[in-house]
Amino acid sequence: MMKTGILPTVTLAIMAATSAQAREHCEAPIRDWKGREAVRALAEERGWTLGRIKIDDGCYEVYGTDETGRRFEAKIDPATLNVIEIEDRRNHR
Template sequence: MNKLIAALLISTATLSAAAHAEDELCNVPKSEWQTQDALEQAVKEKGWEVRKIKVDEGCYEVYAKDDKGERVEAYFNPKSFEIVKMQD
């Protein structure tokens, strides 16, 4: 009986961790992330004025003004700096 309970607990924990990983927008190991400074430089080269960069949903979330002066909230893949989501 104890072995059955232990097996159920382990499988539940494994499924929970997998579900949490799927909830993340960017699923990139931390060892493969580029730095926030590198991202800031990349978006500045596009003419963006960076207000804040933070980590959210496994991505870099950038609050900025774009080259047209419009507010932007964008999620970037931390490895490739590809935009994976833009907030309206």
């Protein structure tokens, strides 16, 4: 039976937390950013209706509704257009 200590588990947890923190901010240079039109095209592909696009922490932050009518806020990498985070906004006013 192979013995494992707590250290590998703790190390993995720290690495995961550090990775998540690193994604709170987007760091792509502005010259590499896709335009707001590309963000709107991404939203259309996903069935989203956008109400607002703004820039926060170097990322696009969009507010809208999905195809089911659920309100959300999404953080999008401006260079890759990868969705970094989506937050349900049903309980926000």
